[in-house]
Structures are given as C-alpha cells and as structure tokens.
Amino acid sequence: MKMPHLNKRQRLLIQCAPFNEKRIDDRAMRAAVFRVKKTEMFSHQRAFDRAVAGLVQAIPIPNQVTEWLSKGTFVAPRRRTWRQIVFNPVVLAIGIAVGVIAGISVFKLIERLNEFPGEPTAKRLLTLASSTKPLLLDPVKTDAGALGDFFFMKHRLPHYDVPPEFADFKTLGCRVFDDEDGQRIAQVWLVEKKIQLFLFPAERDLKTGASKHFNGWRYVDQDRWTGVVQEKNGVCFMAAVRGSEKDLAPYVGKAKE
Amino acid sequence: MLGDAAKAQEVFDAIMHDAALRAAQGELPKDRLWLFTDARWRCLEVSEAGLQPEPVEMEEHEIAATAPSQIGQLDPYQLAIWISAAPDPQRSALALFYLDEFNQDELLALTELKTHELGKWIGNARQEFQAWLNATVPPEEPAEPL
Numbered sequence: 001m002k003m004p005h006l007n008k009r010q011r012l013l014i015q016c017a018p019f020n021e022k023r024i025d026d027r028a029m030r031a032a033v034f035r036v037k038k039t040e041m042f043s044h045q046r047a048f049d050r051a052v053a054g055l056v057q058a059i060p061i062p063n064q065v066t067e068w069l070s071k072g073t074f075v076a077p078r079r080r081t082w083r084q085i086v087f088n089p090v091v092l093a094i095g096i097a098v099g100v101i102a103g104i105s106v107f108k109l110i111e112r113l114n115e116f117p118g119e120p121t122a123k124r125l126l127t128l129a130s131s132t133k134p135l136l137l138d139p140v141k142t143d144a145g146a147l148g149d150f151f152f153m154k155h156r157l158p159h160y161d162v163p164p165e166f167a168d169f170k171t172l173g174c175r176v177f178d179d180e181d182g183q184r185i186a187q188v189w190l191v192e193k194k195i196q197l198f199l200f201p202a203e204r205d206l207k208t209g210a211s212k213h214f215n216g217w218r219y220v221d222q223d224r225w226t227g228v229v230q231e232k233n234g235v236c237f238m239a240a241v242r243g244s245e246k247d248l249a250p251y252v253g254k255a256k257e
Numbered sequence: 258m259l260g261d262a263a264k265a266q267e268v269f270d271a272i273m274h275d276a277a278l279r280a281a282q283g284e285l286p287k288d289r290l291w292l293f294t295d296a297r298w299r300c301l302e303v304s305e306a307g308l309q310p311e312p313v314e315m316e317e318h319e320i321a322a323t324a325p326s327q328i329g330q331l332d333p334y335q336l337a338i339w340i341s342a343a344p345d346p347q348r349s350a351l352a353l354f355y356l357d358e359f360n361q362d363e364l365l366a367l368t369e370l371k372t373h374e375l376g377k378w379i380g381n382a383r384q385e386f387q388a389w390l391n392a393t394v395p396p397e398e399p400a401e402p403l
Binding site: 009011012013014015016018019020023024025026029041044045047048049050051052053054055056057058059060062064065 | 262265266269270320321322324325328329331333334336337354355356357359360361362364372373375376377379380383386387
C-alpha cells in the first residue's frame, strides 16, 4: 500500500510509535498509526522493532535481580487524576444530566417561591389591561383613594380600598365587572403613566373558604405588562403598567418579591 | 544502558539499597516511574566515568524487510553494546523504548524529550542500526534461478 500523506507531527509520531498496540493510549498516536498501518514501510518498522524488542527480552537478567523483583512489578499502577475522572465520558454525561436536572429544579423552585395566591387572576387581568380602552370605563375624576367608599356604597364591595401608595393619584375612570369566574373586579384608570388599578377577591381555600394571605408586594408579568400585587382583608390590589418592574418599583418603595 | 552486566548489577543494587532506606523513612517518591528515572541517571553517571565512545558519523540505511532475520542472528549482548554506545539521550530513548514497558507519555517523561525529539532519535537509530546490521550480518542474497 502506498504511504498516505501525513503532516509533520504525524510523521514524528509514527517514528516513535510503540510496536506493542497495548502501549498506544494517545488518540493522536492511534490516529497516525491507523493511517499507515497497512503500508509496507510501517510494517517493516514494526517487524524491525519487534525483532529488536525480542532480542532485548533475551538479554539475560542476573539471578540476583530476578530474586529481588518479579517481572511486572517495576512500574506502580497509574493513579487516576481528578482531570481524568472528571473528563471520563460516563462521569461527564452523568454530570451534565445532574446539572440539567438541578438547573430545572432550581428554576422550578424559584418559580414556586415567586408564586402567590391569586397570581392566575392577576395574569388574566394584565391581559385584560393590555386591551382596555379608556372609553370602556365610566369617567370618574377624583383621587384613587376616594374610590374605596364609592365601590362600597355603589357596588357593595367591602375592603376594595386603594393602598396609600396609589391613593393620591388622579383617576380618569373606573368600572366594576364580573370576570369569567364570576368574581367582582374593580378597574381604575389613573392619569399617572396610564397605570391601571385592579381590585379583586383574594384566592380562597377550597376546604375552609378562608382567604389565602400573603405579605408585601409581589410582582407578576404577562405580555410586556407588569403588575404589583398586595393582599389585604381578603382583597387583592394590583397596579398594572406596560413596562417592567422598574416602572412600578418607585411607587411601592422597597417592595419585595 | 551500560552494556556491562556487572556495572548494571552495581547500579541495580545501589537503587534497591536507596529505595530500602527511603521506604524505611517513609520517603518514597510519589512519581510512579521514579525507579526508572533513578536508574537512568545512575547509568549515565556510571557511563560518564568510564571510557567514552568516539563520536562518529553513523551510516544510515533504509529499514529492510530482511531486518528481523538479520536481528535474529545477533547475540543479545551485541545489541546491548550497540545501544550503550549511542549518545544520550538517544541511548536512554532506545533502552526505554525497546523495554516495552511504557506508553508515549511515560517515555517522554522518562527521557525528558519532546515528541519530535523522541521520534527523531528513535527514527535515526533504526536506520543507523540497519546500516550496522547490513555491515555485521549482511542479508542473504536471494538464490539465483538456475
């Protein structure tokens, strides 16, 4: 067989290629040997090396030496390094799999930690906010804080109070409607940055019927709209704006997720 | 490495004596090839103290298909003497390479050579040895047809 074209490194590797296949544990060496394995030149080299090695083995070893050491005990077994263990394909595959599972678990955990009772309703209302036109609301020009009494007096909705953080903003309009679950929702449109406020019943425990409480402000986002939600006396309040958390953060001060 | 069984025996005894002392003190080196590294350096020291072969330009021949049969006619001591006469690091490379105990990385570590150097020394040695073989045990001429 004709000698294939080899690069300089491969030619040098062939020059010092072990004549015993067991000693080839380097990938580059194995590849180089594979390419020339069937060539006449390499087969001559192998035959030459094996003949010399056979002669080396025939060099008599003094009895004193053989008494001391039996063949095969000269070289201590190779210790596996951390690098070899880590880059073992099996360990690597297990590592990647565990990493992916851990990543998904952490993601799910963070998602669960950010969840709060009433979040599905809040997300639904954010979708509604994105499609609401001011014309749909009854024009009411007053302070948002004053609407609590209005909702109670006109619509019999107790505790539908706007928190102090948004109480001083002027309103453009408001309305009360039933959502698809039959819950009474109050919607208020503010002059300030076209913020929309929603008041809706907090999620209830199916067994006891009691409202599920949570503390502080919680952020929620949907379709480029962001809301910040607070629960008080069984009623959730949400301020919604087209934008991100940064747009709402100044209003709720040090609101924690 | 030395081409002299008596000197090799002395080196071996010295290594074992040193190893026994180190083991008793719990100071055996962590390098798993330390025995061979130590043996190499001791052999080089011993050979430097003795007669030095004159540096000569060795003839080089292509490896022949007849090489195995030519090598088969040699006495093992002839090979030992030929290797021991080679200049170091070629001598170390040949001794360790034909011992058939080491892989590529171990050979490079023991001889303190780079891949291209090891390849060059071993490759040259083959051709020099073939030339010496051709001079010492010439290949048999193929019989001419009658």
